[in-house]
Amino acid sequence: MLPWRAGEPGSRDPYLVLVSEAMLQQTQVSRVEERFPAFTRRFPTVEALAEADVDDVLAEWSGMGYYRRARNLHAAARMIAREKDGVFPRSAVGLRELPGIGRYTAGAIASIAFDLPEPIVDGNVARVLQRVHGRDAASDDRAAQAWLWERAGAIAGAGESAGAVNEAMMELGATVCVPPPASPRCDACPLRGVCVARQAGTQMSIPRPKSRPGKKALYCAAAVLTREDHAILVEQRPMGGMWGGLWQAPTIESSEAPPTAPRVAAALGLSASMLRPEASFEHQTTHRRVLFQVWRAAGGLPPAYSPPRGIWMRTEQVERLALSNAQRRILLESEVGGTLFG
Numbered sequence: 001m002l003p004w005r006a007g008e009p010g011s012r013d014p015y016l017v018l019v020s021e022a023m024l025q026q027t028q029v030s031r032v033e034e035r036f037p038a039f040t041r042r043f044p045t046v047e048a049l050a051e052a053d054v055d056d057v058l059a060e061w062s063g064m065g066y067y068r069r070a071r072n073l074h075a076a077a078r079m080i081a082r083e084k085d086g087v088f089p090r091s092a093v094g095l096r097e098l099p100g101i102g103r104y105t106a107g108a109i110a111s112i113a114f115d116l117p118e119p120i121v122d123g124n125v126a127r128v129l130q131r132v133h134g135r136d137a138a139s140d141d142r143a144a145q146a147w148l149w150e151r152a153g154a155i156a157g158a159g160e161s162a163g164a165v166n167e168a169m170m171e172l173g174a175t176v177c178v179p180p181p182a183s184p185r186c187d188a189c190p191l192r193g194v195c196v197a198r199q200a201g202t203q204m205s206i207p208r209p210k211s212r213p214g215k216k217a218l219y220c221a222a223a224v225l226t227r228e229d230h231a232i233l234v235e236q237r238p239m240g241g242m243w244g245g246l247w248q249a250p251t252i253e254s255s256e257a258p259p260t261a262p263r264v265a266a267a268l269g270l271s272a273s274m275l276r277p278e279a280s281f282e283h284q285t286t287h288r289r290v291l292f293q294v295w296r297a298a299g300g301l302p303p304a305y306s307p308p309r310g311i312w313m314r315t316e317q318v319e320r321l322a323l324s325n326a327q328r329r330i331l332l333e334s335e336v337g338g339t340l341f342g
Helices: 014-024 029-042 046-051 054-061 068-083 103-112 123-133 142-156 162-175 196-200 261-267 325-333 337-341
Strands: 216-224 232-236 251-254 275-284 288-297 311-313
Touching: 014 029, 014 046, 014 068, 014 103, 029 054, 046 068, 054 068, 103 142, 103 162, 123 142, 123 162, 123 196, 142 162, 216 261, 216 325, 251 261, 261 275, 275 325, 288 325
Parallel strands: 216 288
Antiparallel strands: 216 251, 232 311, 275 288
16 A cells, blocks of 8 residues: 555545655656655644745655655645645645646545545556547647546546546556556456457557657766865755756756866866866756766865855765755765765
8 A cells, every 4th residue: 555545535634645646746656655754754744844944845855856846845835834724725726726736636636635526637547548448649649638638527527436536547557557668467457348449459559659859968067076174065056947946066057068177167266277077977857968077176175265156064964955866976976975975
């Protein structure tokens, strides 16, 4: 039993449903299973999450990526706690007024927490419906999306428990009606007798793959700087955009070409001769190929050095910061990695 599925639909804590649905966006169930218990122990109620500092929320979220989800979750908790007296809206329309709550998440909370007849359409549900009805289209096709929501709505409203129906559809898609390259377990499917795709032998081609634009390259030069007293220079990214609000080693970015050592040194008030290359790697995001070059200042910098950007922190402070997976790797790749995370 998944930890956020305890209890029957309609009797579940909407806060726990909200947290689980936020985590499950773009993250594998197995990863969420690992992180959900710790997150909800740290922030057990919507009031506890609302009272927390956003940096603490981002730190607890570290490693799961797509950090906008964490910021929206925190903002939604604050709206519920401060503007709605801690009471969750009990309709999909009301839920969609919360930051970061779209049609799918509103339907999930409304049906799973309150057992309201609201539809949900995620990748698993879309795949099941398209195969059963033989709808040969990409699931993100506009006409397909309109049909999927209409069909899911009819199904959610037809049974005794919309929450149970929606969960069953998601589970069927996740464990039986699986996507390529795996083969669907049609013999174990309760809908095999009415599935048009199974009868036509087109299970593996429905739905069609989504069209994906080519990823743009982003070149990042990250400088790992330490003082003689072992303090580490870090900076916080702006709240908007990629990795918004997270902490990092001072990083210079370019969409054209890798930043050079002189450019990195100038940004940090150093001479290029003080920097040496330490590691390089590629990090994939949904829309970008991020190519990192890690630089390291030779030797500890003197206490008198006053950088034009970033702040100095002790190693135990850095350990508690919200870091992206890429920046965590940068610190692990560096000579200070063993001190920080060893």
